Amino acid sequence: MFRYLTKRHWLYIFLAAILLLIGYFILPISLPLILAFLTALCLNPIIRWLQFRFKLNRKVSVIIVFLIFVLIAGVLGTYVVASVVTHIVNFVENAPTYINQIMDKFGEWQTQIENLMKDLPAEFIKEIRDGIANNINDFSDTIKSQLQVEKIAGMVAAIPEYLVSLLVYLISLFLFMIELPMLKATSYQYLTEATAEKVRFMNARLSYVVLGFLKAQFLVSIIIFIVTLIGLLLIAPQYAIIMSLIIWAIDFIPIIGSIAILAPWSLYMFITGDVVMGTKLAILAIILLAIRRTVEPKVMGQHIGLSPLATLIAMYIGLQLLGFLGFIIGPLVVIGFNSAKEAGIIKWNFKL
Numbered sequence: 001m002f003r004y005l006t007k008r009h010w011l012y013i014f015l016a017a018i019l020l021l022i023g024y025f026i027l028p029i030s031l032p033l034i035l036a037f038l039t040a041l042c043l044n045p046i047i048r049w050l051q052f053r054f055k056l057n058r059k060v061s062v063i064i065v066f067l068i069f070v071l072i073a074g075v076l077g078t079y080v081v082a083s084v085v086t087h088i089v090n091f092v093e094n095a096p097t098y099i100n101q102i103m104d105k106f107g108e109w110q111t112q113i114e115n116l117m118k119d120l121p122a123e124f125i126k127e128i129r130d131g132i133a134n135n136i137n138d139f140s141d142t143i144k145s146q147l148q149v150e151k152i153a154g155m156v157a158a159i160p161e162y163l164v165s166l167l168v169y170l171i172s173l174f175l176f177m178i179e180l181p182m183l184k185a186t187s188y189q190y191l192t193e194a195t196a197e198k199v200r201f202m203n204a205r206l207s208y209v210v211l212g213f214l215k216a217q218f219l220v221s222i223i224i225f226i227v228t229l230i231g232l233l234l235i236a237p238q239y240a241i242i243m244s245l246i247i248w249a250i251d252f253i254p255i256i257g258s259i260a261i262l263a264p265w266s267l268y269m270f271i272t273g274d275v276v277m278g279t280k281l282a283i284l285a286i287i288l289l290a291i292r293r294t295v296e297p298k299v300m301g302q303h304i305g306l307s308p309l310a311t312l313i314a315m316y317i318g319l320q321l322l323g324f325l326g327f328i329i330g331p332l333v334v335i336g337f338n339s340a341k342e343a344g345i346i347k348w349n350f351k352l
Contacts, residue, residue: 031165032165032166032168032169032172033168033169033172034329035169036168036169036170036172036173036176037172037176039069039173039176040173040176040177040180041180041207042211042214043065043066043069043177044177044180045211046065047061047062047065047177048061050064050065058178058181059178062174062177062178065177066173066174066177069173070170080242080245083241083242083245105271105272105273198344201342202336202339202340202342205339205342206335206336206339209335209338209339220292220295221248221251223291223295224247224248224251224258224288224291224292225244225245225247225248227287227288227291228243228244228247228248228258228284228288229241229244231280231284231287232244232284234280235277235280235281235284236277243261246261247261247262247288251288251292258285258288258289258292259285259289262281262282262284262285262288263282263285265281266278266279266281266282266285269281310334311331311334314330314331314333314334315330315331316330317330318330318331318333
């Protein structure tokens with residue numbers, strides 16, 4: 001079998017093996033660099049617009065766009081981090097009260113169940129009582145173990161590592177923004193004219209699709225944010241802004257989305273006896289889910305031509321292989337594959 005493989009085939013196999021090794025070992029620890037490169041690609045059209053609109057050289061345009069980006073991200077990040085930390089501290093301080101409320105409610109339910117089963121055999125009642133007690137104790141122990149001071153201190157201790165990653169991200173972003181044209185020109189030096197033409201077509205198509213993907217996600221997320229903010233202003237005004245931002249960010253995750261925040265919140269309200277607020281939160285969660293499932297397919301189809309099912313599968317596989325980074329890499333791989341097929345770089349024409 002191997003004697004039918006040419007040098008070109010061996011080269012493709014070698015490159016594929018290198019890419020697999022890079023994907024497995026390098027990508028998980030290169031998140032700041034990858035995010036910086038993707039951000040630079042997204043900001044590059046703005047840089048080019050400044051260059052042509054105001055006749056500026058690239059370095060000046062890069063400095064202007066970079067400073068504006070850092071300013072906006074810094075203001076938003078400071079507000080979000082400060083709000084999240086404040087709410088986490090308040091939650092940790094009030095956690096014993098919340099746990100006691102839940103335990104009291106479970107105790108009431110246990111009493112009601114025992115009253116309903118008082119005519120049943122004593123051994124059966126004892127088994128039910130012990131099972132409920134064990135589940136309540138396990139639940140309480142789990143909550144308390146997650147709120148230990150050591151774990152919170154560990155999260156605080158990881159802050160310097162996050163700061164280093166942030167610094168690497170910002171420096172890499174600035175350098176990528178400056179050197180993108182040079183990187184592009186250097187890559188074309190290793191291609192034949194025919195291959196370079198195909199790559200140019202693929203890049204043009206890929207840029208159009210990626211920008212369409214980002215635009216579609218942004219449009220859907222804006223709708224989700226506005227509906228969430230309006231709903232929470234009516235349900236829980238004191239948490240409306242910060243929770244809307246958190247739900248807006250979480251909603252990018254397929255399958256889970258806003259349900260990951262609103263469902264536990266609604267369940268807690270039901271358990272503690274606030275049925276009205278629990279019902280309102282549940283209704284808001286259903287509305288957000290309906291909006292995403294209704295609006296997203298149409299918006300995605302219009303902007304990128306990629307089916308929601310393909311997008312969902314790519315995100316899920318990317319999540320399993322690369323973690324959170326896979327949410328970005330997965331759809332990009334599918335989009336890149338389709339673009340390479342359209343450019344003729346990949347020939348995928350067979351019948352069974």
